[in-house]
Amino acid sequence: MARRLSDNEIGRHLTRLSGWTRDGDSLRRTVEARDFPTAIAIVDDVAAEAEKMNHHPDIDIRWRTLHFTLSTHSEGGITELDIQLAAFIDETAAAGG
Numbered sequence: 001m002a003r004r005l006s007d008n009e010i011g012r013h014l015t016r017l018s019g020w021t022r023d024g025d026s027l028r029r030t031v032e033a034r035d036f037p038t039a040i041a042i043v044d045d046v047a048a049e050a051e052k053m054n055h056h057p058d059i060d061i062r063w064r065t066l067h068f069t070l071s072t073h074s075e076g077g078i079t080e081l082d083i084q085l086a087a088f089i090d091e092t093a094a095a096g097g
């Protein structure tokens with residue numbers, strides 16, 4: 001079971017993630033894909049990884065703009081699982097899905 005990270009730990013992780021901000025007990029990032037099919041391909045990749053991890057993001061899809069929100073509901077905060085999933089989303093977004 002992942003434990004909630006401290007403010008310092010979260011701050012350190014944020015320095016090596018791209019485009020993520022902390023919003024209380026969540027991490028948020030907006031990804032703008034080149035077009036709608038690319039946005040859906042990114043969502044598809046993230047969904048497959050989330051299932052493997054048994055850790056699921058909130059995703060808001062607006063045409064080719066994706067808003068991701070990560071939090072570990074069972075812990076009521078941000079854990080290593082959110083950091084891992086954020087890093088995966090960064091890689092997938094950079095690769096364009």
Ligand SMILES: C[C@H](O)[C@H](O)[C@H]1CNC2=NC(N)=NC(=O)C2=N1
Pocket residue numbers: 054055056057070071072073074075
């Ligand atoms: C029973 C199962 O392990 C839980 O419901 C999982 C599923 N996915 C999850 N996703 C997220 N983001 N937080 C959780 O606490 C969580 N819990």
